[in-house]
Amino acid sequence: MIKVSELTYSIAGTPILHDINVTLPAGRITALIGPNGAGKSTLLHLISQQIPFDRGRITMGGLDLAKTTAPARALKMAVVGQQLGVASRIRIRDLVGFGRWPYNHGRPTPKDQEKISEALSHFDLIGLQDRFLDEVSGGQRQRAFIAMASAQDTDWLLLDEPLNNLDLHHARCLMTQLREKVDREGKSVVIVLHDLNYAISWADHVVALDKGSIAFEGPLTEVATTDSLSALYRTPVVFGDLAGKPFVQYHR
Amino acid sequence: MPDKRLIWIAGALLAAMALFLIWGLQGKVWFILELRATKLAALVCVGLAIGTATVLFQTLSNNRILTPSIMGFDALFILLQTGLVFALGGFGYAQLSPLRSFALETIVMMGAAVFLFAAILHRTRQDVQLMILVGVVMGLMFRSITAFVQRLMDPSEFTMVQGAMFARFGAVDSGALVASVVLLAGIGLWLWRHHAILDVMALGRAQARGLGLAYDRLQFQMLCAIAALVSVSTALVGPLTFLGLLVASLAHSLMQSHRHQLLLPAAALIAALILVTGQIVFERILQLQSTLAVVIEFSGGLLFLILLARGRIR
Numbered sequence: 001m002i003k004v005s006e007l008t009y010s011i012a013g014t015p016i017l018h019d020i021n022v023t024l025p026a027g028r029i030t031a032l033i034g035p036n037g038a039g040k041s042t043l044l045h046l047i048s049q050q051i052p053f054d055r056g057r058i059t060m061g062g063l064d065l066a067k068t069t070a071p072a073r074a075l076k077m078a079v080v081g082q083q084l085g086v087a088s089r090i091r092i093r094d095l096v097g098f099g100r101w102p103y104n105h106g107r108p109t110p111k112d113q114e115k116i117s118e119a120l121s122h123f124d125l126i127g128l129q130d131r132f133l134d135e136v137s138g139g140q141r142q143r144a145f146i147a148m149a150s151a152q153d154t155d156w157l158l159l160d161e162p163l164n165n166l167d168l169h170h171a172r173c174l175m176t177q178l179r180e181k182v183d184r185e186g187k188s189v190v191i192v193l194h195d196l197n198y199a200i201s202w203a204d205h206v207v208a209l210d211k212g213s214i215a216f217e218g219p220l221t222e223v224a225t226t227d228s229l230s231a232l233y234r235t236p237v238v239f240g241d242l243a244g245k246p247f248v249q250y251h252r
Numbered sequence: 253m254p255d256k257r258l259i260w261i262a263g264a265l266l267a268a269m270a271l272f273l274i275w276g277l278q279g280k281v282w283f284i285l286e287l288r289a290t291k292l293a294a295l296v297c298v299g300l301a302i303g304t305a306t307v308l309f310q311t312l313s314n315n316r317i318l319t320p321s322i323m324g325f326d327a328l329f330i331l332l333q334t335g336l337v338f339a340l341g342g343f344g345y346a347q348l349s350p351l352r353s354f355a356l357e358t359i360v361m362m363g364a365a366v367f368l369f370a371a372i373l374h375r376t377r378q379d380v381q382l383m384i385l386v387g388v389v390m391g392l393m394f395r396s397i398t399a400f401v402q403r404l405m406d407p408s409e410f411t412m413v414q415g416a417m418f419a420r421f422g423a424v425d426s427g428a429l430v431a432s433v434v435l436l437a438g439i440g441l442w443l444w445r446h447h448a449i450l451d452v453m454a455l456g457r458a459q460a461r462g463l464g465l466a467y468d469r470l471q472f473q474m475l476c477a478i479a480a481l482v483s484v485s486t487a488l489v490g491p492l493t494f495l496g497l498l499v500a501s502l503a504h505s506l507m508q509s510h511r512h513q514l515l516l517p518a519a520a521l522i523a524a525l526i527l528v529t530g531q532i533v534f535e536r537i538l539q540l541q542s543t544l545a546v547v548i549e550f551s552g553g554l555l556f557l558i559l560l561a562r563g564r565i566r
């Protein structure tokens with residue numbers, strides 16, 4: 001599990017996150033939700049040690065992440081950020097291949113090739129593998145980055161709004177893949193989501209952030225209620241039931 | 253087995269170099285050959301340095317339009333050179349051997365470049381427009397401080413630094429040349445061993461760190477290398493603002509790859525090829541001394557404007 005304790009972070013004196021105490025359970029899909037500017041991306045950056053923080057401690061399985069080295073971390077967690085872009089002219093297969101860098105340092109083995117092909121096929125990129133990254137659509141590019149993180153084959157996968165540019169088919173495929181990684185391979189996933197229907201249909205655990213603090217957190221079935229969600233987004237969120245599955249209505 | 257395209261460029265470069273040496277050779281053959289060889293070595297060194305420095309800088313800054321020269325690296329070198337002459341006095345500076353003064357300038361240059369550009373890259377990497385602006389402003393600032401310091405100098409000191417202000421392929425200092433070759437060889441070796449790491453760095457800081465690179469340490473090393481390369485080219489011929497942009501673009505469109513194993517040698521060889529052939533065409537055939545720099549600057553500057561206008565700044 002990833003344990004965040006007493007984490008405080010501010011930019012130029014403005015507090016962005018204050019006194020965060022939260023545990024992200026291993027072997028689960030954890031949905032990180034909250035309004036724009038709540039601090040979700042910041043929290044992911046802090047966990048992945050992209051930015052240093054003022055105060056607090058983040059541990060993974062008891063190991064203080066701030067004391068780990070970058071190569072060691074790359075074997076433990078893969079991160080897909082909210083803003084993706086690469087200046088170099090790179091083909092999709094090569095990009096996904098970089099997911100194996102922590103293992104092979106640029107000398108791919110047959111096993112790496114296998115993992116790369118697997119990731120490509122899981123994210124429906126086989127037909128695009130020889131295309132240049134700057135010559136595919138936004139959603140295709142996003143899938144390429146997710147495939148790269150997936151090829152990294154780490155215990156933890158942190159995804160910041162991965163559904164952003166995906167059509168409904170690919171969004172659903174992605175969630176199915178994540179579910180399988182968790183259920184079959186025992187991986188742990190933390191995913192920032194804005195669409196509550198995805199959150200309640202796929203996540204096991206929810207962490208809700210609001211204005212830099214934890215609004216609520218816990219197992220999905222216990223904490224995600226009409227009241228808690230409506231208060232979080234300051235907008236009416238109504239739970240319903242659609243063909244036997246839970247459903248939330250918030251868009252109108 | 254090296255890439256075919258690289259072999260072609262290298263072959264063309266060798267042919268151009270041979271032509272440069274033997275074209276119209278008569279009279280005191282050995283004396284002329286020695287002169288030409290020195291000049292040729294300088295041209296090739298400058299080409300290799302500019303091509304390499306540009307690709308490295310574009311990898312660091314995550315875009316394909318900015319170059320060390322556009323960001324004011326060579327203006328910084330000239331400022332440092334001027335500052336050194338001013339501080340030591342014309343007499344003191346002249347007493348330094350060329351090798352010593354080159355070494356001193358390069359070391360100061362590395363320190364200054366790392367100090368300045370690490371901070372700038374850190375703050376502006378996300379924003380290419382801002383980077384261009386910062387680069388232009390810094391270039392202007394360096395140049396005006398240089399001009400100011402030169403006002404304070406006496407005329408003999410001034411003539412000393414004036415030669416450094418404009419690109420010239422004429423007189424080459426052999427002490428600086430030897431130092432340049434050594435520096436280039438060292439940097440080449442380092443790049444040879446680290447080219448795969450550069451491919452990862454080109455993905456950007458966040459991605460590269462996520463894949464386990466000690467990005468900031470590598471960035472420091474690369475800025476040192478870039479500063480040294482710019483010192484080489486500026487000390488040998490003076491500032492050439494747009495050659496780097498030109499050759500990096502050519503290398504990208506020729507190689508169509510993200511791999512530095514291909515991009516670095518392509519850019520370096522193309523730059524050397526342009527300089528050597530350009531020199532043959534302008535100096536020997538058209539008999540136009542010192543037009544080469546103008547033509548390179550013009551076509552490179554045009555390319556820069558076109559890239560900007562097309563919005564292809566990523």
Ligand SMILES: Nc1ncnc2c1ncn2[C@@H]1O[C@H](COP(=O)(O)OP(=O)(O)OP(=O)(O)O)[C@@H](O)[C@H]1O
Pocket residue numbers: 011016034035036037038039040041042043082
């Ligand atoms: N560079 C910065 N300087 C100052 N404030 C910043 C900076 N980056 C982010 N912030 C602020 O930090 C807060 C948290 O930002 P963060 O990106 O973590 O939000 P988020 O929850 O991911 O939002 P979104 O849903 O829009 O992605 C916001 O209030 C934002 O305005």
Ligand SMILES: [Mg+2]
Pocket residue numbers: 040041042082160
């Ligand atoms: Mg965000």
